[in-house]
Amino acid sequence: MDNGTQHNANAWRQTRHQLPEVGWTEIMATFSIVEHLKSLNGDVSYGKTFIDTKSRQGMINEQEWDRAAERAEENGVPASFIAELEQGHTGAVIQFDTGRSGPHVAYRVDIDALPIKESKDAAHEPVKNEFQSQIPGAMHACAHDGHTAIGLGIATYISEHLQDLIGRITVIFQPAEEGSRGAKAVVNKGWLDDVDYFLSGHIGIASLAVGEIAATSSEFLATTKFNVSFHGTSAHAGAKPEEGCNALLAAATAATQLHAVPRHSAGASRINAGYLNAGSGRNIIADTAELHGETRGSTTDINAFMIKEARRIIEASALMHNVDYQFTIVGQGEAAVCDEEWKQWVPAALQNSRLITNVHASMAVGASEDVTVMMNHVQKQGGKATYMIFGTPLKAGHHHPAFDFDEKVLQTAAAACLQPLVTQIWTASEEK
Template sequence: MNIVELRRDLHANPEVGFTEFRTATRVVEELRRLGYKVLFGDEVMRPSSRRGVPSVEQLTVAYERAKAEGANEEILAAMEGGLTGVVATLEGGGAGPTVAFRFDMDALPIVESHAADHLPQAEGFRSRHEGSMHACGHDGHTAIGLAFAETMTHVNFNGTLKLIFQPAEEGGRGAVSMVDKGVVDDVDKLFCFHLGLDLPIGSMSGGATDFLASTKLEVRFKGVPAHAAAAPEKGKNALLGAATALLNIHALPRFSTGATRVNVGILEGGSAPNIVPDSAKMVLECRAASYEDNQDLERRVRSILEHSAEMHGLDCDIAVIGEAATAACDRELVELAMREAKEIPFFTEQLESHPLGASEDATFLMRRVQEQEGQATYMIIGTTIAAPHHNEKFDIDERILPMAVQLLERIARQTLR
């Protein structure tokens, strides 16, 4: 398996959360070819636990596109409606622990750069799906996962190797549905990782800190339309109610117990300047360094939304479209990862921790494993990046790909004994 070619193919065909139909079917095909037991679709996801699922129209367009691009239709049928998770297991020669590795697959809704100095443009693997882009390195994560899967078929080990290919990490939308389906309930040790995140190539961190818990909400305000001049008193202004909520959400106090964030990212409504707006849509998020603080912050945000609606005589519907928790990495796994990296000359710096400073829904997988008396860590594997994460010119130094596979293999050998 040529890992660079694989990563470039995935980069050229990015798919956003819950539409990873081509990507996930390819993952299934490769894993089956390698002899893994593979489960996918509703076998590894609880549909009702997904957050921020795209519209039926968006899902249908992506599904048909994947079919037109040659995706295996037998596999594709089980993923219809956005059930794009994949879990594979490989049994060792004797009894032992279950050790899992998690890889995210989704892209972002970003138009990729056409600049001549952007390597994917220059080398011919820029996104073919205009408006979608692998701008966070998940194409590299998936390629690493498949190359690692191949490597482990040549390794003698005990226990069970479990590979989790997760959809919809961006926005914190996919992990909960896999947790609720029980995919990590048998896991003794879980390793998650991310490329980049401000660590240079040659550096790695055995664990991450500063996860921010997050809740993302989509809010619909419903009022009554009226003529803005002839009968404004007969209307109920949904946009005004939403604006009231926006100002008060941003006026919430910070917490003394830890960092908190709120942000209304989208506010839209109305249809004409002479009509009292009868509908408005708001999309917002809250974040906190503590899971408990984020729950409290979310409660306060919901109170503002509901009372702003009531103040203007509106109906208000609130939906959770994404969430993430906080998590702590287990020291034993952190130290193990550092030791194994030290045995690879490429990794010249091994750090005990590195701040994430953002949200990651792998935290739900980690917390479930730890609740079941298992251990988990979230590693950061450094690589030079051409631009910041989530930027139109983002790209990774592909030299890290085989080195990351080598690191995961060494970790697997040490834990599956």
């Protein structure tokens, strides 16, 4: 990106930072993305033409959508556009066709925010520069506002340089990454069915200098996100406790005993009960309880073991307290491995870059990302996939109320994504 595009990227990022939207409610983000993409030389899709309805996971309820829609209208999104998203069909894609034979390259960025209340500390950069979140209880605390800006910059560059490129290029703006809920709905719509080269990445992860990047990532954890509803029988806690079946105790038993699942000897494994809400009063046997949790594993098989054991614990907890339960999977991510070729392609493409100072071959993620669903889909068809890391100093960690990054990383990230497109990918394609 040139200096003008860098300025635009900063503005795009700051606008999105002010108006964060959690997964499947990204109405304002989708509108602004679509409005810009429509000004470019590509084919734009959104709504039900972009998202596979049945493959969405961890969906919001009607009340949450209505609140998001009302907020979007208040911020200038036309009601007609909101209707096109048909309750939770957020995100967008643009496809470019150069008209010349060549590979199909796809980029993916994520656009959703987190349910986190942003820091009001005067030293926090968004506060200092007056672009802090204007949505109570929501924040871009994982750099997806920056990722959106990078995606718009990539799409803009491609549109302006189509005459210099070959093949086809797809840029995906994915909703609902947090909780690993959105990638499957994009994949199952067919957008990656014939992709030869797939690139994505993340700002931060580790605190690095701007200009440092990693060509690939490692140590993705497969994950399953789940919700459990327990249903018991209410009764008077003093007069007739024997008539009750306590859903609160069932959920509490499950929450503690989930952490007793043995860790797996073949690799890293994780389990967490992160949310518990139950009961209605101190003198009432609780008839309802809600538990949210997750498992993770360094391989898909290890995660499968963890979720199998979690379900066993949950069933036993319900049986112990004589209550019913409903178990729902609300998000899934897979283990994935970047293709080795990127460790040569990326540094070779960037060796003369004025923006990139150091290219690490690989860096560990140590967490989960549903981009892995896309990577595995591309690789199963013979394509090559990578997930890069874009360095920036971090004053606070990801998912922290004071999270922020150096906006100069937007330009280095775009360069890291685009230069392999212009040089190494085409060269590799020609050599086949």
